[in-house]
Amino acid sequence: MTDSLPDPDSKDSAIVSMFNSLVELVSPEKKKVIDEDASLLDQSLSLAKEFFERQAAGGISLITSSDCADDVVALKNKSVCLKLNLGRLQALAGSKVHFIIDGTDVGSGSTQDSGEALMDYMAADAGCFHMDFSIESKIGIQVSDVRSNEDVLLHVLDRKPVVCVDARLITEQSAACDQQLFTMAEKGFDILYVDFGKKDRTDDIRQIRKERSLPLGAIVPLTARIRQFETFDVDFQQTFLSLTVNRLRAKGAPVVGFITESELDQQNVFPNVRIISPNETMDAESLQQLETNTRNFLLERDLFRKDSKNDIEWRLDQLVKGRWIPNNKCHVELDNKRARTSLFKAIDEANIRVDLQFYIFKESRFTHELGMHLAKAANRGVQVRLMVDALYSRENFLGSWNSFLRQIKKVNRIHILAADPLPLSSEWDTLSLRQRDHRKIAIIDNTIAFVGGRNAADEYYYSWSEVPISDWTTSDYIPWLDAHVELRGAAVQTVQTLFNDTWKRNRGADFPPIQRDRDQAKEKSIGSRVRLVVHDGISDANGLAAYEALIGGAKKTLFLVNDFPVIDDIAELLIHAVKRGVSVTFITGSVQARRADGSFFKGGIHRELFEYVTKSRLGMLSQAGVKVVEFQTKVLENIATVEGKVRPYVHAKLVTADGRYASIGSANLDISASYWEREANIVIEDPSVVSALDLQLCDFVKDGVVLDTNSLEWRREAPQREVVSKLWPDTFLN
Known part of the structure; x- marks a missing residue:
């Protein structure tokens, strides 16, 4: 064999790394010399066989x-x-x-x-x-x-009452609640042991359950997730516990009780589940109340299950706070130019107030235009409130201020506020740096609301047809694919209330409420039902839960549009959806823009590294049957690169299910959006709106590049993905 690199298309090249690893593992003393008479494949299989036979001979199981x-x-x-x-x-x-x-x-x-x-x-x-x-x-x-x-x-549940028990009562306090469990089991209750300690005690619980003859029941471990977060010195146990119990109820399990000594905020954790002290006597009246709660739960569940289309709605009700609001008009906008035009038009027509919130606000062509429209509105008497995240907009951050915002603030009636400021004099920690306000919202006169993923910068509001792109163009200059929903109707008030609450939390000056006029309050009974999903940082997991409801309840189709590392919880649900026959299509992009031939445009190394992490996650989904497609523009006259197309970054956060439900907002499918940052999504229930959106996404798929894990492009970047994904822990994927 020569010293030259093997052909990337050859079978031998695909297993070179495996061969070398096996040599080190099985026979480190052997030199990495290739037998000319045997292929790499044969030698690798031989070494693998030798390794596992040694393991077996030594009495070591393949797995435990x-x-x-x-x-x-x-x-x-x-x-x-x-x-x-x-x-x-x-x-x-x-x-x-x-x-x-x-x-x-x-x-x-x-x-x-x-x-x-x-x-x-x-x-x-x-x-x-x-x-x-x-x-x-x-x-x-x-x-x-x-x-x-x-x-x-x-453990297969059906119609019996289900009670969860804090496993620490089993492992740390001898017989603390044994009698309660025996009494409930005798009455036919199902028992689940929930372990949310920092140490995995599954084997201990199994052993204690045998020794004390406790009721048989599944162990639900939360240890792995808690371990991921314990180094941040932030307590997520209550959030994980709430999500776990509500997930069970969303699947249809009649969980009606939780035995624990912990002081839990029942209203925020699981308002419909009774918290039971281990010292509480389970008399006939207490048991009867739990059985009554079970019957009521099952009646509601069975009513929803009469029509399989209601499964997603049922799951949302169990997992996410909030309510459906009927009679709204929704338009989902995926075109940056039209998004810019509609926002500016709404501002120009404002009569009372313009409220805007951005995560990132940076001086650019777009923000200069936005500032002009805001100044014109203020000059005619409209009050303008502009709120930006302190860290990512550099506004009241460690003594620094956004110089362009300082200029805009000079205009009378324009009020600027930093969300979650980090002044130079303050003490900051992990929580203050990671629990940022990621929402992007605009409300005009409490009549029109825009909720989506677009920040205040050119890449979010300019289209590819408006920017000259050549081989020397840098990736940061190339526009992104993004989305927002333009909302009119009764649900606008919920978005307005969210903005007002955030403004107040950050000590903004008081403004009188805007009353919706009577004509608006009497909207006809037509249009979309809408639900605002608010994730308020570490105190809940509403954004993740809403995505789980859509994915877990889908029966026919799922479209997802995002370009962030998919959190394990969602990845598992997507794989399960494929296995139960759902057509799952994931539209992504390139964190660092690519040409049509797959080569990168010039850009920062951090974006290239993040591209490898994101694609590593999507590659596993592709192998499991998810159709992963990289978004690609159509041929445009102003693009002077290979084939006149580019494969840009996808910043949209969009999920549709069964052509009936859609979620659009600020929450990505990653760990930061799921647990750390404050987010806002709009869930729409309207077949006419969502089916039209699905048609747009089908066009994206038609013009896109299918991720092929057997392609030369994919295998060429395999070493980079492998190294970066190992060095970039899941907890930091944001």
């Missing part, structure tokens, strides 16, 4: 169930995703994992590059069932069945 398999909670006759994590190296030995429930092989799932094997399953009976696993070899070695020793459970 406690490390790679959690209990699964399912609903009777409802699809659930069974999962086993083999690990990336160990997955080399097994092409499929067979899932065995109470001794019956119910099917198999192929291992992914991540090392996980997934399978969609539907249980016909309620109860607790033991799960085992066996691995189907793909490299000619025998892999023993992996037995769980009856530890891993599939």
